[in-house]
Amino acid sequence: MAERGAEAAGLPASDAHPVRSGPSGRGGPAWRRWHGSGPPWWNRADGDEARPRRPWRSTLALTVVVLVGSHAAAEFQQGERAALDPFARVLLLLGTAMLLWRWRHPVLVAFGTSATAMVYLGAGYPYGPVFVTVAVGCFSAIVAGHRRAAWTAMGALWVGHVLVAHWLYRWLPPDGDDAASWGQEIVVVTWGVAIVALSELARTRREQWARERTERARAARLRADEERLRIARELHDVLAHSISVINVQAGVGLALLDSDPEQARTALSTIKTASKEALGEVRQVLDTLRTPGDAPRTPAPGLDRLPELVEQAAGAGLTVAIKGERPDLPPGTDLAAFRIVQEALTNVVRHSGSRHARVGLGLDRAGRELRLRIDDDGPATSADAGGGGNGLVGMRERAAALGGTIEAGPRADGGFRVLAVLPVRASREVEEDR
Incomplete structure (x- = not known):
């Protein structure tokens, strides 16, 4: 509204300032002057338009x-x-x-x-x-x-x-x-030194507050960027996987609609289930955005939902073999591991001609790292099968956020491999600190 009002008055939108009422009932600039970090003459540089013209x-x-x-x-x-x-x-x-x-x-x-x-x-x-x-x-x-x-x-x-x-x-x-008397000059000099010392103290404090404001603004921008990336990864992983399953099943349903109506009905049922799950996860992400301070209503997905991934992949014509037992993981690592396996299987469905995939998981001997390996036998069916899209980028970002690594590329004997190493203890300590 402020920007539209500024444009109607012939001013650029950047000159429109929203009015924020403080305890005194005055507008935004006065509120910012008195409720910032320190007095106005410490916060404002020369020529700042937000300060009064004359004291x-x-x-x-x-x-x-x-x-x-x-x-x-x-x-x-x-x-x-x-x-x-x-x-x-x-x-x-x-x-x-x-x-x-x-x-x-x-x-x-x-x-x-x-x-x-x-x-x-x-x-x-x-x-x-x-x-x-x-x-x-x-x-x-x-x-x-x-x-x-x-x-x-x-x-x-x-x-x-x-x-x-x-x-x-x-x-x-x-x-x-x-x-x-020269004693009077000592008094004058002492007075001058006191004024200079007080002024230097005020100047130093002002510069310190300016640095703190800059650091807080930079930290806020960094947190906002990290949150945007996290949301983008969540939405990409949810939608890419579900839409891939829906796309495959829709093709099966269309192909068998006349010749095998029962199989077409099964494909439509799979589409319904996948779309419902996708809507539920998207709704969970949006609820988190609307009420960032509240706890999520449903728990974040983890490796305990691997059977669901296997079932959805089977509906898309991909057979998945699981090797290893799901270890006890902190929520952050559990979510990242689930999303990495989900994205890797989605890439197999979309970009590989293989109808078989293998998922191996387990902790190392010291119990410090979780190792995930997703293999398929190929061959690739599209030019970007090597990882040029957002999927592998998102996986690498998830792993890097926990201090882990992702290696993805063609295997020497054909096919494609995704190898993820995620630290367990470090991520658990981070979550306990939070």
């Missing part, structure tokens, strides 16, 4: 603090420093007004507030919150990454203060002023 509220509060504090300082330092006059108040207002641009132009604000404070002090006005504007301006510059500019601005202010307080005070107001 009006904080600047207004700082203006009140500077004006009231400077008036109090003038009362406290009466007789020692020059009284606040309209020019002094203009300088104070100018310094705080610059802070409106501290997010857009942090370097100019850092130098501007330092220059304004230097003129203020050179005119002999009272010490006080005028340094707050410099602190905020340089803080914003350092957090934005302009460290050298902020340090230069603060260094220039300190050098100017030393010149005014120790050499130029004779020619500057107020009249009869004495040189400042």
Whole structure:
């Protein structure tokens, strides 16, 4: 809806942002600013359109603090420093007004507030919150990454203060002023070091949060890609096997419809059974997509369903011999093994002229790996029988996800072989960690 509204307004669809209401009832951009990882001025880079154009509220509060504090300082330092006059108040207002641009132009604000404070002090006005504007301006510059500019601005202010307080005070107001103590310079330097340290800490934390957000986004994309691949494999294995059986049985039914109606009826019954099972498995995958947090309603298939595969293959005219006993496997390995055997038998039905296949399974001596071997005697009946389609790719992906391997190719004596090695203990440990 947001994209269609943007197109109707003559804007590109990428400029349409959905509105997400937060506790304050305001829209999406404000929600993202305050509910992200940290304050808005730590999360946003210069020029980010999602941030407010001007920090009006904080600047207004700082203006009140500077004006009231400077008036109090003038009362406290009466007789020692020059009284606040309209020019002094203009300088104070100018310094705080610059802070409106501290997010857009942090370097100019850092130098501007330092220059304004230097003129203020050179005119002999009272010490006080005028340094707050410099602190905020340089803080914003350092957090934005302009460290050298902020340090230069603060260094220039300190050098100017030393010149005014120790050499130029004779020619500057107020009249009869004495040189400042060097202990006062230590206080000024300590203040500057504290501002720089706090700013560097904020900048480091901001960069850390930015890296964490990038890593979380990358991990989320990776999980989404893995989930898409998993779903694609499941749908391919379910549909490819069932449709292959249905295709073969439909051909048998058509061929025998007139000459052998009973055999044609058997073929139609097989089609009905295969399509029902395919619909059930597809529905299970879709239910998982709709409610990802819920447990599946039916257990995932495993090697205990090998007799069903043998029966379906027999309905397609393929005789399958099973050698070995089904071992106790963790669910992930059991599902992968079942799908690999299912896809291998499907490939025999679709791409091989052989009517016989052999499935061997069992654990190695250490009980660490499951070995599956599916053989047929060929010959191939299509050009892609060697594994150019998605079936073998899906099998390799399933095996790789568990840390196993798949070898598939023609045998020296004719026919085709699929050999799968799946680790058992490693996959069981992974599932226990989950």
